[in-house]
Amino acid sequence: MSQSEISGSAEATDGDCIDAWPWVESRQGEKGAKYGGGGVVRLAPSQVSWAYALPGCRQVLLHTVSNGKYVTRGKIDSLDQRWAEHGFARIHKWHLVCWSHVQDLDHPPSAWEISLSSGAGTRYLPVGVGYRRKIARKWAEHLDRVRDHRRRLFSQ
Numbered sequence: 001m002s003q004s005e006i007s008g009s010a011e012a013t014d015g016d017c018i019d020a021w022p023w024v025e026s027r028q029g030e031k032g033a034k035y036g037g038g039g040v041v042r043l044a045p046s047q048v049s050w051a052y053a054l055p056g057c058r059q060v061l062l063h064t065v066s067n068g069k070y071v072t073r074g075k076i077d078s079l080d081q082r083w084a085e086h087g088f089a090r091i092h093k094w095h096l097v098c099w100s101h102v103q104d105l106d107h108p109p110s111a112w113e114i115s116l117s118s119g120a121g122t123r124y125l126p127v128g129v130g131y132r133r134k135i136a137r138k139w140a141e142h143l144d145r146v147r148d149h150r151r152r153l154f155s156q
Contacts, residue, residue, distance in 0.1 A: 016086065017042045018079070020062055020070035041070060045086035049118050050125065051079060051096040065101070067118060089138055092128040105139045107132070 019040045043062060052061045053076035060079055062070045072079075080090045087099045091114055103115045103122065112127035112135070127135050 016082065017044045018072050018074075018082075019043075020072040023061060023069035023071045043070060043072075045083045045088065045098070048083075049098050049101040050116055050123070051076060051088075053094045053096075055094070060096075063118065063123075065118070089135065091131050091135055092126055095125050097125065099138070099142055102139075102142070105135065107136070 020043050021040060043064070047064050047066075048062050049065050050063050052063070053059075054061055054071070058073060058075055060072050060074060060076050062072060064070065076090075076094070076096055080088065080096050083096070088096055089099060090096050097114060097116060101116045101118065103117050105127070106113050106115065107127075112132055113124045114127055114135070116123045116125065
């Protein structure tokens with residue numbers, strides 16, 4: 001069983017890749033991204049661990065599995081729809097995550113959060129109130145797929 005089968009994601013085609021630019025932190029008070037040197041990079045869903053919608057502009061900050069940061073134009077809603085079949089899910093109005101990088105779902109009574117593995121260690125992202133039921137169901141499905149995969153591995 002491949003990683004895509006465990007995470008419930010499909011193989012990416014070139015149509016699923018997006019154009020992005022290297023991210024450079026902007027100075028305080030500036031809106032939008034500052035594009036770094038270099039040209040456009042084509043990012044496949046498999047290269048991205050999570051995404052963050054930049055407030056006040058139509059740009060999304062992409063965090064890659066190699067701990068890079070890139071920015072793309074557009075809305076996080078569009079990216080959510082485009083990459084859902086690759087194992088991505090919306091967890092908050094600002095956040096989109098790839099399930100193959102989710103380590104845990106922590107849900108004490110008040111504030112839920114997801115922990116993600118990344119090149120820089122573990123990252124914690126909040127789960128929005130309106131997304132909790134969907135995320136709890138998706139987490140249970142993910143755990144079932146992992147259990148089934150492990151059962152098959154160890155029964156051979």
